[in-house]
Every structure is written in C-alpha cells, then in structure tokens.
Amino acid sequence: MVKVSVNKAKCIGSGDCVETAPKVFAFDDKGKSEVIDPKGSDDRVIVSAARSCPVKAITVVDEATGQQLFPPPKQ
Ligand code: SF4
Numbered sequence: 124m125v126k127v128s129v130n131k132a133k134c135i136g137s138g139d140c141v142e143t144a145p146k147v148f149a150f151d152d153k154g155k156s157e158v159i160d161p162k163g164s165d166d167r168v169i170v171s172a173a174r175s176c177p178v179k180a181i182t183v184v185d186e187a188t189g190q191q192l193f194p195p196p197k198q
Contacts, residue, residue: 125166125192126184127173131155133180140181143172156180166192 127147129140136154140147146163148156161169166183173181173193183192190196 124186125161125169126186127158127161127169128182129156129158130180130182131157133178134176135178135180137177139175139177140172143175144168148172 129148131151134155136150136156138150138156140156141149144164146160147158147169149159151157164172166185170183170193173179173183179194181193184190185192
C-alpha cells in the first residue's frame with residue numbers, strides 16, 4: 124500500500140492524474156487535484172499518475188517501507 128499526497132500549491136490543474144486514476148484523484152472546487160481515495164487503484168497506477176504530473180506535485184510513499192516511490196529520492 125502507498126501513501127499519496129498532492130501539493131496543491133504546485134498543482135496547475137492539468138488533470139493528468141485525474142484521468143489516469145479517477146478513483147484516487149479528483150478536482151476540488153478550485154480546480155486543484157486532491158486525493159479522494161488512496162486505495163482507489165493499484166499502487167502501480169498511482170505511481171503512473173504521479174509520473175504523469177507535469178509539475179511533479181504528487182508524492183507517493185510505500186507505506187510498509189517508508190520508501191519514496193515518486194518522485195525518485197535524490198541519490
Ligand atoms: S497531474 Fe499534477 S498538475 Fe495535473 S491535476 Fe494532477 S496534481 Fe495537478
């Protein structure tokens with residue numbers, strides 16, 4: 124399982140994440156994405172949604188290990 128969050132200050136409302144994982148992300152009343160159900164899709168799909176974000180506003184962390192899955196942690 125993953126922890127997923129959207130940095131609304133960064134989000135430009137492109138809608139890519141909502142399109143990729145509509146059960147996980149939805150627009151709020153200001154047109155910014157927010158997490159509506161972190162378990163709404165496979166982890167794989169959630170990471171893919173994070174990757175699709177043009178401004179890297181989505182962070183995904185593996186709940187079990189605490190490892191950041193996206194964006195990739197700096198080496
Ligand atoms: S893909 Fe990124 S910029 Fe686009 S709506 Fe989702 S969080 Fe916002």
